[in-house]
């Protein structure tokens with residue numbers, strides 16, 4: 001059994017997408033980031049960066065005590081290795097998946113997150129900051145669009161953790177002031193992943209948590225991403 005520390009944001013959706021795709025049993029432990037639950041000592045013990053998602057694997061492959069993992073990219077990689085799924089088996093395919101996974105966590109995720117912040121949450125609208133992050137997000141969409149020009153998936157011929165990492169950050173494209181029509185290869189890939197039954201099941205988990213009573217959602221100063229209103 002996997003315990004998933006989760007809130008319905010793009011980084012949270014990545015892990016439900018993976019778990020639904022491979023059919024690994026999991027139990028969701030909600031971490032209401034709007035209410036500051038990411039700072040609870042019991043959560044910090046498994047996620048010292050006070051961010052969700054995180055997991056605890058109660059049956060790790062080495063047969064040892066429960067193993068915790070934080071950082072969405074590391075969690076996807078850990079679960080891919082554990083299950084032998086969604087990471088290509090050959091060296092070159094694996095390296096493609098790994099580098100695009102890093103590209104998402106180091107590039108697309110932070111840029112899109114800052115776009116959300118400065119466009120929608122910052123108490124003061126700063127045109128320079130909004131333009132900077134909207135333009136960087138646009139550049140990254142262009143990189144992904146080009147990458148998908150001659151292959152169906154981000155890492156190549158098969159669906160991998162790299163696709164799962166990217167998809168939830170494209171879902172709120174309107175909030176990032178991007179139009180998918182401007183990126184036809186990305187749009188084709190996006191529509192294909194949106195229709196996967198596992199993607200539909202993963203996003204169907206979100207409303208259970210957004211429906212929970214929230215104490216101060218969006219008021220917490222450190223919170224970078226409130227729940228995704230585009231969650232489906």
Ligand SMILES: N[C@@H](CCC(=O)N[C@@H](CS)C(=O)NCC(=O)O)C(=O)O
Nearest residue numbers: 009011051052071072222223224225
């Ligand atoms: N690099 C981290 C980012 C995780 C992250 O930023 N999570 C946000 C929600 S999407 C969070 O927990 N925010 C709480 C806070 O800012 O205090 C990952 O990929 O897991």
